[in-house]
Amino acid sequence: MIVILKTGVPEEQVQKVVSAIEAAGFRAHVSRGEERTVIGAIGTSAETRRHLMEMLEGFPFVDRVVPVLKPYKLVSAEARAGRSTVRVGNEALGPGRFTVIAGPCAVESEEQLLAAARAVKAAGARLLRGGAYKPRTSPYDFQGLGEEALRLLAAARAETGLPVVTEARGPEHIPKVAQYADAIQIGARNMQNFDLLTEAGRTGMPVVLKRGLAATVEEWLKAAEYVASVGNLNIILCERGVRTFEPALRFTQDLAIVPVVKELSHLPVIVDPSHASGRRSVVPAVCRGALGVGADGLLVEVHPDPDNAQCDAAQQLHPDEFRTMMDQIRQLAAVMGLTA
Numbered sequence: 001m002i003v004i005l006k007t008g009v010p011e012e013q014v015q016k017v018v019s020a021i022e023a024a025g026f027r028a029h030v031s032r033g034e035e036r037t038v039i040g041a042i043g044t045s046a047e048t049r050r051h052l053m054e055m056l057e058g059f060p061f062v063d064r065v066v067p068v069l070k071p072y073k074l075v076s077a078e079a080r081a082g083r084s085t086v087r088v089g090n091e092a093l094g095p096g097r098f099t100v101i102a103g104p105c106a107v108e109s110e111e112q113l114l115a116a117a118r119a120v121k122a123a124g125a126r127l128l129r130g131g132a133y134k135p136r137t138s139p140y141d142f143q144g145l146g147e148e149a150l151r152l153l154a155a156a157r158a159e160t161g162l163p164v165v166t167e168a169r170g171p172e173h174i175p176k177v178a179q180y181a182d183a184i185q186i187g188a189r190n191m192q193n194f195d196l197l198t199e200a201g202r203t204g205m206p207v208v209l210k211r212g213l214a215a216t217v218e219e220w221l222k223a224a225e226y227v228a229s230v231g232n233l234n235i236i237l238c239e240r241g242v243r244t245f246e247p248a249l250r251f252t253q254d255l256a257i258v259p260v261v262k263e264l265s266h267l268p269v270i271v272d273p274s275h276a277s278g279r280r281s282v283v284p285a286v287c288r289g290a291l292g293v294g295a296d297g298l299l300v301e302v303h304p305d306p307d308n309a310q311c312d313a314a315q316q317l318h319p320d321e322f323r324t325m326m327d328q329i330r331q332l333a334a335v336m337g338l339t340a
């Protein structure tokens, strides 16, 4: 069950609820979100569950107790009344906005990153992306500049003001990524790296969780539950396409998954059309589609010289293409009553 506390409940009252849950033989998972604290009570005895529910409903600082039968609990739509807003630096993802995260696939040099950061900022992106630790299918491909890239990302943030999202490829990258970045990305190939999910969760920082290449929605939400279960509800789900029989594009991206996931979870959902399609020419159309189906934002690759990029050259947008796309997105978002 999920215990939803009233807003602004002091820590000692949170601990009272935790003690009551543990005294009943259940495990308590406290998750602090932007507006509220929710506590998951996980246990098996149906008899005790009913008794515990009734008791918790009587606590003055408990708003609601919701029984959740789904295998993911803290991230499920039932766990809170409305949709979550997740803050990243001075920006946010959630209701009322369409937040665009853009930047190169990988940080390649100071010159390349700054050119990309300035271009995406000028076009209206709210956050900067750029890989420091790249998950590459071949061990002989460019693996990223590591900590040097993190330093360059921090410098690009200092100049542009854009908060930084970058990937941690393994649990050992978490301390460094947490030191320099504003949000930790967990890549598609790592969606079920449970140690990575747990370590990312423990930082309390926003986590951008990509859907796995062959993951069902339920598996994706259970992966998000790993982050939530260690006390971190600052999770942004990112739909990046899955592998199917269709070879026309790199992956198959079902935009209908966005409203499905938004029915199942209160977390913000963004769309990555770059990795899904692998093809620059289709990226702007899918960006417009993502806005139309109710996504909370985009993760888009933009490179100052895409043809000479060290990775994902075929999918990264040229700054001019990104600017045109953003002009359209802003107009469409306004029609939908959203700030882009």
Ligand code: PEP
Pocket (backbone or CB within 6 Å): 105, 131, 135, 167, 186, 187, 188, 189, 210, 240, 272, 275
């Ligand atoms: C990325 O966004 O840099 C990336 C590698 O994407 P994915 O994990 O979705 O393949």
Ligand code: MN
Pocket (backbone or CB within 6 Å): 105, 106, 275, 301, 311, 312
């Ligand atoms: Mn890429």
